[in-house]
Each structure stands twice: as C-alpha cells, then as structure tokens.
Amino acid sequence: MGLRIGVAGAGLLGRLAVLALARAGHEVTLFEANDSLSPTSTEPRAAAWTSAGMLSPIAEMETGGDTVRELGERSLQLWQEIDGYLRAHANTSSDLDSGVGLKLQDSLMVCHGSDLGSAQRVLRLLDGDSARVIKLPADEAATLAPGLKSGLHCWRLIGEGHLYPALAMQNLAAAVPQVRWRCGEPVLGLTPGCVQLRHGTESFDWAIDTRGTGAATEVPVRGVRGEVIVLSAPGFQLHRAVRLLHPRWRVYIVPRPNEQLVIGATEIESEDRSPISVQSTMELLSAAFSIFPSLAEARILWTDVNLRPATPDNLP
Incomplete structure (x- = not known):
C-alpha cells in the first residue's frame, strides 16, 4: 500500500521527487508558492526556469573536486533514465516525446592565447579525468563548433552534455497527472510528517x-x-555547450531548440533578484562575440536573473 506524501516546492528537484514517488505507487501532493506551474519571469520562481542545464561533471571538478564529479557521473545516468521514461510514455497530444531535451554530445572548453596560463591551471585540477579532456587541433575544433574563432585553444570534455531545464519542468509535470498540484500555497515550514501552510497544518506519512x-x-x-x-x-550551428576559460569568470554558451542560445556566467555571491546590469550584459555578450564572431548579428530575445540554492561548502 502506498504512502501519503507531501512535497514542498515544485522546482526541478520537487518534480523529480514527485515522478519517482508516483511511479512507486505513492499518493503525492505537491505544494508550490507560485499560482502557476509555469510562473512568469516577474515572479520569484525555481532556478530551473533560468538554468542553462549543463551536465558537466568534469568541468565542475575545478570547484567541486571528486565529490561533484562522482555525483555528476551518476546524474548523467539518471537523466538518461528519466529522459527515456518521459519519451516512452509520450502521446500525440503532449511534448513528452522530447523528454528533458537531453543531449550527450560532449562539451568544449576554449581560451584565448593570452589566457592559456590560467586555463592550464584549471586543467591541472581536472587531471583525474585527463583521458576525457582532449586537446583539439584547430580543424577538429572548427568542425565541432562551426564559427569558432581561429587561434583559440580548445579541449573536448568527453561524456558531458546538457538538457533543457524549462522543457524538463513542463514534461515532468505532464508525466504525473495523478499527483495533486496545490499551486498558490506557500509552505511556511515542515516537521516530520507535517506541512505547515497559512491556513493550518496538513499531515502526511512523509x-x-x-x-x-x-x-x-x-x-x-x-x-x-x-x-x-x-x-x-x-x-x-552549435550542438554542444562551449565554456570560455577566463582569469576572472567562466562564460558558457549552450544551444537551445529553434536556433536559440543561452549565454551565462558563473555565479555571483548575491541574493539580489534585480534585472541584469549593463556591465554584466556587456561582459557576457563581449565574451560570446570574442569566440563566435558570427554572433554579431544574433538578436537578444530576453535576459533573466534567478537564485539557485547553495550550501555553505557549495557541495550537494
């Protein structure tokens, strides 16, 4: 007999938990503070709506070491299972056949010649996976990333990839119609077996x-x-994430469907949700243009800012 389980928060982790619990036969209720399962960019919302979705256990060794690499390798396996499940349970009236938009075609790291010393220091931190960090000749780099500026140093990170988090959020919700979705009900706190809401407390097994x-x-x-x-x-034409190594920041470019791209950078230690600044916009666009000059004629569709949760040691 299944358990009655209350889950607080309809971000990516909450939806993954709901999928696993519902598949196991449990009765699940999911509470979400936003009024909608697809909130607008003007509302505080889950980080997944903004995330680029890189799956990069090798590159993240720079800051997370072996712990992040090992967990990241496991996550690659889990994402393949989840993507396969969503596709297998698709029907003609849904987008589930696109799964989570998973693409496992490796990723690239690049740097300008003037930044090679800084890049080599980063590469030494990835030495435990040296067999999967391959220095590319110029012709192969140009094949894997058409339009890449000549003269850049380029490395291929074998086995990495990316997914489309917003698509994953939508399809994870669509895959579990039996779950009770309680939108517009912020959770004030949790105790064992209890979810505290504005109007009172609801009890569950978990x-x-x-x-x-x-x-x-x-x-x-x-x-x-x-x-x-x-x-x-x-x-x-870009089919894999590209990460620019720079002494001050890491800028990434991740492909999206419909000839779109996401440009972002490593995190900023701030809980400010205000719109992106002029300086950040110029730095991101300049970095992207410096490695892909053909982006000069690309059009800016929108910008976005969000907060992701981090622990004191930045590890999962």
Whole structure:
C-alpha cells in the first residue's frame, strides 16, 4: 500500500521527487508558492526556469573536486533514465516525446592565447579525468563548433552534455497527472510528517522539503545569483555547450531548440533578484562575440536573473 506524501516546492528537484514517488505507487501532493506551474519571469520562481542545464561533471571538478564529479557521473545516468521514461510514455497530444531535451554530445572548453596560463591551471585540477579532456587541433575544433574563432585553444570534455531545464519542468509535470498540484500555497515550514501552510497544518506519512532558497530559514542554504541572455541566432550551428576559460569568470554558451542560445556566467555571491546590469550584459555578450564572431548579428530575445540554492561548502 502506498504512502501519503507531501512535497514542498515544485522546482526541478520537487518534480523529480514527485515522478519517482508516483511511479512507486505513492499518493503525492505537491505544494508550490507560485499560482502557476509555469510562473512568469516577474515572479520569484525555481532556478530551473533560468538554468542553462549543463551536465558537466568534469568541468565542475575545478570547484567541486571528486565529490561533484562522482555525483555528476551518476546524474548523467539518471537523466538518461528519466529522459527515456518521459519519451516512452509520450502521446500525440503532449511534448513528452522530447523528454528533458537531453543531449550527450560532449562539451568544449576554449581560451584565448593570452589566457592559456590560467586555463592550464584549471586543467591541472581536472587531471583525474585527463583521458576525457582532449586537446583539439584547430580543424577538429572548427568542425565541432562551426564559427569558432581561429587561434583559440580548445579541449573536448568527453561524456558531458546538457538538457533543457524549462522543457524538463513542463514534461515532468505532464508525466504525473495523478499527483495533486496545490499551486498558490506557500509552505511556511515542515516537521516530520507535517506541512505547515497559512491556513493550518496538513499531515502526511512523509513530508519532503524541496523549496530550495525558500527553505533558508530552516536549513543552511543561501541564494546565489545567476544571469543569462537568450539569443536568436538563425543559421548558427552549435550542438554542444562551449565554456570560455577566463582569469576572472567562466562564460558558457549552450544551444537551445529553434536556433536559440543561452549565454551565462558563473555565479555571483548575491541574493539580489534585480534585472541584469549593463556591465554584466556587456561582459557576457563581449565574451560570446570574442569566440563566435558570427554572433554579431544574433538578436537578444530576453535576459533573466534567478537564485539557485547553495550550501555553505557549495557541495550537494
């Protein structure tokens, strides 16, 4: 007999938990503070709506070491299973056949010649996976990333990839119609088996907290700011994430469906949700243009800012 389970927070982790629990036969209720399962960019919302979706256990060894690499390798396996499940349970009236938009075609790291010394220091931190970090000759780099500026140093990170988080959010929700979705009901707190709401407390066999930064009053997490720019680049052919190594920041470019790209950078230690600044916009666009000059004619569709939850040691 299944359990009655309450889940607080309809971000990516909450939806993944709901999928696993519903598949196991449990009766699940999911509480979400936003009034909609697809909130607008003007509302505080789950980090997944903004995330670029890179799956990069090798590259993330720079800051997370072996712990992040091992967990990241496991996540690659899990995402393949989840993507396959969503596609297998698709029907003609849904987008489930696109799964989570998973693409496992490796990723690229690049740097300008003037930054090679800094890049080599990063590469030494990835030495435990040296067999999967391959220096590419110029012709192969140009084949894997058409339009890449000549003269750049380029490495291929074998086995990495990316997914489309917003698509994953939509399809994970569509895959579990039997779940009770309680939108517009912020959770004030959780105790064992209890979910505390504005109008009272509801009891369950289990209560699971996946609120991210919404749980900061109860667990040691903080919000870390992330900024992205979404471009439309008709004719631009990119099939894998590209990460620019720079002494001050890491800029990434991730392909999206419909000839779109996401440009973003590593996190900013701030819980500010205000719009992206002029300086950040110029730095991101300049970095992208410096490695892909053909992006000069791309169009800016929108910018976005969000907070992702981080622990004190930045590890999962």
